[in-house]
Amino acid sequence: MKKLMLELDGTDPSKLSMARLTDYLRELVELFGSQDDVHFDSITEGCVCLNTWVKDEKYPHVLNRVREAAQGIGPKRARKAYAQLSALMEQDRVDGVLQAADVSILQFPKAKTSPPPMVVIKQGSVQGRLYIVGGKDETIPVRLEGAGGETLLCEADTALAEQLGKLLFKQVRVHGKGEWESRPHGGWRLRKMFIQSYEKLEKSSLRSAVTQLKDLGGITWSEMDDPHGTIQNLRG
Template sequence: MKTLTLHLEGLGPSDLPMKRLAEYLCELAELYGAGGHLHFASVTKGSARLNACVDDDHHHKVLHRVREVANGVGPKKAKKAYLRLADLMLDDQASGVLESEGCRIIQFPRISKHQPLVVFKHGSIQGRLYTIGGKDDSVPVRLEGANGETLYCETDTETAAQLAPLLFKQVRLHGKGEWERRQSGGWRLKKMQIVSYEQLEKSSLKAAIGRMKKAGGILWDQIESPNEKILDQRG
């Protein structure tokens, strides 16, 4: 058996909810493409290291496939998995290095080679409120989205104080967001300035989660840019 390790710099095992870990492993399996010859091994401490083992006679095939994909060629599904992994790392504020048997194979891109399209638009997000803090007038607020991703927000001290009793509860936040085009398509929230909020009732939580999954954890209004039109994702 030969080792394959995705080293997520800036992200520890405790920062990886099980659902998020599953997303990484699913995309890695598609990227490696070794089928039944690939086996998950462990997640080691420090910066998270996702360890897998591959049969010796398939090791060189996996390395060849990964290097091809990093250079923009190779199977379509593998290229899509590569871009999806880059998006996951961008969402988690981590950088990734793929290593094998102690050698660096590829470095995942943290930022697109092209200037990403960024738009500012009022919208809504929802998830589990888990952080409110800071000593400045602009208070950082963090939500855990439907897929375990972190949604970055900020607000004034008055709104932060009102939100405090809702810590660790499901909420919907409204405000002006900065949205960035993903490399693999779709959009991600870089940051939102909160202007209002509401607590999600337990009776509607199941329905809210269903809507979050359909919208990738983010709800926003119709956006039009000079190049394209993004449809309302709220269904």
Template sequence: MGKDNRLTLKLGGTSPDDLSMSRLGKYLSALSDLYGSVDAVHFKDVSEGSACLNTWVDNVASYNAVIQRSISQANASGSSYLKLVTLLAQDGFEAKIINQDKVTILEFPSIKEDLPFIVRKKGKVQGKLYNVGGKDDSAPVKLEGANGETFHCEATPAMAAQLGAHLFKQVRVSGSSEWLKKDGKWKLKKLIIESYEVLEKSNLKTAFKALHDASGNQWKEEDDTQAILQALRALNCE
């Protein structure tokens, strides 16, 4: 065994006797995904002192690569990191990864409730632009959504300068986004603006007339004008 290339996942809140084989297998699978370097990392045993999942790595280069990957996955909320955090949250365990000198390499958050789920994708949101500011390379931009919620975005200084000309107007912004799901609800965590468009809202009377005059529409004979107005408002007309 590589005595100087050891890593231990220390699970607080349990012991080797309390950890079932099935659950141990899930933790080892998640840990293997987090570490990577599958041919160089070896499982040794589970020891006392909470439940300590002990591993060792073939050589210094692979050992350093495992540490770097683990920290990188944690910083980026990578899938293998979230897999471990999910298991810990389900069991209510605290955990950390330590080396052979008992130095903490990575400490996991203590979560005893539904784990927030983060998705990164191309996305878009729209609302009233009411804040463009900052003096750094990444300027904060805020939009007010239809339900009064705040959409937190970021833009380059050049993009922020363009957006500044449209304060208090309705805009739609698009770009790389992070969405947080918790308690069954999605919330925008952040959107990096890559493009935008100003949304022109129709005057209610103008929109009504356009719909009324449109060929082939069924609303000319509609007796309930209030229903029409409600439908127009639902389409974000003023």
């Protein structure tokens, strides 16, 4: 058995709730893969160090999977888990390092010393694969999977949620009032959005998208603020 440790520098067990610990462990399982061959051992105090053991024959596979995910290649579930772990660390303002003995295997994007995020509330739109619509309160939780595998947290009233429920596992674009948070390394992340309207996205080829542009009066690239974005929108 080989030992792998995820060290979270910037927190300690008294600050990390059991629910949050579960979030980290869940994504770590997806990042490693080989679920029957990876075992949780303990938490080392000081910072928070999650200790795991990997069977010898699976160890090279796990290391390769982790490194590929950090480079944006390899299995989609591993890439999504890496992105989710990075997001958790960013939200908690901790620096994460994956280690084997005294060797650093992977350094996650640093977030411990980042300034507090700026939060703005404004109208906006996001799109992705709709995979959850459900709840029993007046405000219904809605979840989309973004292009990078990230989870987009949304809500809707019961009437709109009923309509969205018919589009489960389809690609949709939703519009509404969102709460956006600045990211330490640039850009913005959606915290939550209350959906006010939506549209189903139809997938089409690049050739079909260009044909639609021609039908709209020709392709005048120089007059477009974002020609690539326009094509992506037409393609869904």
